[in-house]
Amino acid sequence: MSRGFKVAIAGATGAVGDAMRTILEEREFPVEEVRFLASHRSEGKKLTFRGEEISVQVLGNDSFRGIDLALFSAGSAISKEFAPAAVKAGAVVVDNSSAFRMEEDVPLVVPEVNPEEIANHRGIIANPNCSTIQMVVALKPLHDKWRLSRIVVSTYQSVSGTGRRAMAELEEQVRSWVEGKKLECQVYPHPIAFNCLPHIDVFLENHYTKEEMKMVQETQKIMKLPNLPVNATAVRVPVMVGHSESVYAEFEEEVSSEEATLLLKEAPGVEVVDDPGKNVYPLAIDAEGKDPCYVGRIRVDLYNRRALSFWVVADNLRKGAALNAIQIAEELIKE
Amino acid sequence: MSRGFKVAIAGATGAVGDAMRTILEEREFPVEEVRFLASHRSEGKKLTFRGEEISVQVLGNDSFRGIDLALFSAGSAISKEFAPAAVKAGAVVVDNSSAFRMEEDVPLVVPEVNPEEIANHRGIIANPNCSTIQMVVALKPLHDKWRLSRIVVSTYQSVSGTGRRAMAELEEQVRSWVEGKKLECQVYPHPIAFNCLPHIDVFLENHYTKEEMKMVQETQKIMKLPNLPVNATAVRVPVMVGHSESVYAEFEEEVSSEEATLLLKEAPGVEVVDDPGKNVYPLAIDAEGKDPCYVGRIRVDLYNRRALSFWVVADNLRKGAALNAIQIAEELIKE
Numbered sequence: 001m002s003r004g005f006k007v008a009i010a011g012a013t014g015a016v017g018d019a020m021r022t023i024l025e026e027r028e029f030p031v032e033e034v035r036f037l038a039s040h041r042s043e044g045k046k047l048t049f050r051g052e053e054i055s056v057q058v059l060g061n062d063s064f065r066g067i068d069l070a071l072f073s074a075g076s077a078i079s080k081e082f083a084p085a086a087v088k089a090g091a092v093v094v095d096n097s098s099a100f101r102m103e104e105d106v107p108l109v110v111p112e113v114n115p116e117e118i119a120n121h122r123g124i125i126a127n128p129n130c131s132t133i134q135m136v137v138a139l140k141p142l143h144d145k146w147r148l149s150r151i152v153v154s155t156y157q158s159v160s161g162t163g164r165r166a167m168a169e170l171e172e173q174v175r176s177w178v179e180g181k182k183l184e185c186q187v188y189p190h191p192i193a194f195n196c197l198p199h200i201d202v203f204l205e206n207h208y209t210k211e212e213m214k215m216v217q218e219t220q221k222i223m224k225l226p227n228l229p230v231n232a233t234a235v236r237v238p239v240m241v242g243h244s245e246s247v248y249a250e251f252e253e254e255v256s257s258e259e260a261t262l263l264l265k266e267a268p269g270v271e272v273v274d275d276p277g278k279n280v281y282p283l284a285i286d287a288e289g290k291d292p293c294y295v296g297r298i299r300v301d302l303y304n305r306r307a308l309s310f311w312v313v314a315d316n317l318r319k320g321a322a323l324n325a326i327q328i329a330e331e332l333i334k335e
Numbered sequence: 336m337s338r339g340f341k342v343a344i345a346g347a348t349g350a351v352g353d354a355m356r357t358i359l360e361e362r363e364f365p366v367e368e369v370r371f372l373a374s375h376r377s378e379g380k381k382l383t384f385r386g387e388e389i390s391v392q393v394l395g396n397d398s399f400r401g402i403d404l405a406l407f408s409a410g411s412a413i414s415k416e417f418a419p420a421a422v423k424a425g426a427v428v429v430d431n432s433s434a435f436r437m438e439e440d441v442p443l444v445v446p447e448v449n450p451e452e453i454a455n456h457r458g459i460i461a462n463p464n465c466s467t468i469q470m471v472v473a474l475k476p477l478h479d480k481w482r483l484s485r486i487v488v489s490t491y492q493s494v495s496g497t498g499r500r501a502m503a504e505l506e507e508q509v510r511s512w513v514e515g516k517k518l519e520c521q522v523y524p525h526p527i528a529f530n531c532l533p534h535i536d537v538f539l540e541n542h543y544t545k546e547e548m549k550m551v552q553e554t555q556k557i558m559k560l561p562n563l564p565v566n567a568t569a570v571r572v573p574v575m576v577g578h579s580e581s582v583y584a585e586f587e588e589e590v591s592s593e594e595a596t597l598l599l600k601e602a603p604g605v606e607v608v609d610d611p612g613k614n615v616y617p618l619a620i621d622a623e624g625k626d627p628c629y630v631g632r633i634r635v636d637l638y639n640r641r642a643l644s645f646w647v648v649a650d651n652l653r654k655g656a657a658l659n660a661i662q663i664a665e666e667l668i669k670e
Binding site for chain 1: 485487489491509510512513524525526529530531532533534538541542543544551562564565566568570572573574575579581583592611612614616617618619620631632633634636637638639642644646
């Protein structure tokens with residue numbers, strides 16, 4: 001790759017695509033040329049990048065000629081169909097979908113946790129699931145010190161994780177509720193306004209959802225702990241942006257909340273927000289538009305000195321998706 | 336007690352007081368006379384009971400003359416001040432506050448779990464915390480079979496648990512959001528609309544909240560497992576009525592989800608709602624106004640055959656408060 005890079009975004013018009021554009025600008029990623037790709041529906045739509053209006057092109061097998069870096073965020077089916085074409089055209093793909101994450105020759109990377117894996121790519125680098133990323137960023141410094149032995153996690157995930165249509169559905173339902181109208185459901189099978197859905201992605205035969213299994217398998221792969229016991233319950237809540245997680249982590253050695261706090265304060269990508277006496281703890285509405293994984297409510301289990309509970313919150317569109325992908329790209333161009 | 340009972344409700348104008356009136360009617364509790372008590376603010380307010388309008392009286396030490404049963408739901412301070420007067424006047428108090436729950440000579444009762452404790456009362460019977468009740472109703476049949484050894488629970492609690500003012504605050508914030516106005520906070524320290532607050536009741540020195548410690552200590556007392564390790568994270572979510580909980584329960588023996596489901600189907604006070612393939616699982620909005628504790632997402636831990644995860648939802652104003660109190664009273668009058 002040269003001084004400036006030719007970058008394509010597949011899924012440029014989505015919620016994550018939006019965040020990718022903003023973050024490429026904010027971080028002054030060395031973009032020489034940018035190509036915005038989406039479905040026929042968005043053809044010709046204008047998107048602004050560094051003050052310039054750029055027309056969205058229809059994503060196809062010929063979309064990647066001359067491209068150095070292709071950021072994919074248009075769902076698994078699209079990634080499976082078009083990522084090989086991007087690689088063939090000579091691009092490195094950073095894929096935000098789950099299409100390739102668990103393939104053995106595809107690095108699954110969170111730059112704060114396992115940046116060394118990037119070097120092993122064969123054209124595709126996978127960006128983990130949003131709910132996994134923020135958890136492993138917080139767990140990494142604790143694992144380095146005490147070695148993880150078990151995770152039990154319950155999530156409080158915002159609708160933006162599903163995409164723009166889900167955000168519109170929550171807004172519509174809230175408006176209907178205010179007006180005393182019936183709540184209409186298109187994206188989710190039940191109303192999400194004033195409700196919590198213990199259901200993210202599809203249900204699998206083992207009674208877990210695919211989202212829950214992503215948290216299990218991706219955490220094991222990223223942390224290089226293939227047998228780590230992870231138990232996840234993934235829940236959608238009526239929040240627009242920002243995922244929160246209640247994490248119970250057990251380690252091989254005794255832990256202390258003071259030391260955990262110090263380790264987290266020094267950890268890359270983490271900001272400790274933990275002064276409960278002053279009502280200070282991480283909140284989804286504060287994380288929106290921000291980069292760090294915010295960690296608070298850090299406390300040792302009262303009955304197990306090897307276990308720690310904490311609350312971690314991050315902007316799922318940024319650290320959970322677009323930011324992490326661009327951080328991967330930044331590592332990549334250091335090579 | 337005679338055929339009909341003289342019943343007082345202290346805190347009659349609150350959200351739980353409301354539910355108490357409705358449930359006394361619904362269940363045809365043998366009420367001979369009813370007395371509605373509240374603060375000066377509500378003096379003279381008319382409340383309907385069995386089609387009759389009854390004036391609210393100011394709660395005082397003389398309020399309980401002739402009363403057989405006093406249902407308290409006006410907060411700990413009020414219970415501490417006036418419950419002794421009610422007992423002195425000859426009433427049995429069923430107290431919904433946390434004032435007496437952990438006192439050794441006060442039974443803490445969930446009728447599906449430990450009804451035998453009622454007989455040990457000395458005038459006061461305590462109603463447990465809402466988040467504890469629905470969890471122990473679901474755990475009881477499982478514990479009877481496999482013996483509980485550990486609980487890790489994360490809650491998704493509705494604003495009605497805080498009371499009417501909190502419900503109004505969520506409504507106001509949602510209206511302001513729709514109108515593009517700033518969200519005002521009076522009841523909670525941060526906006527609850529489109530947000531999750533890992534903060535219920537006050538923070539204690541051990542970094543847990545009082546709500547979390549209630550779940551620890553009350554569960555131990557009700558289940559008669561004084562050393563049971565319980566780890567709780569209590570979270571307020573933007574839901575009006577209905578608490579949801581993600582429960583991870585470890586037992587002394589290996590479990591199976593099929594057997595757990597059968598045990599729960601036969602358990603009193605439980606309704607199994609668990610057909611994920613058809614998007615059927617317990618939801619707060621479905622539980623509102625209903626009596627059962629709804630259990631679903633029942634599954635065995637993938638790495639620990641002695642552990643089970645499930646999702647339990649109940650109407651916190653009913654089973655979490657008013658209904659449980661009246662069920663206690665029903666047991667009481669069987670004596």
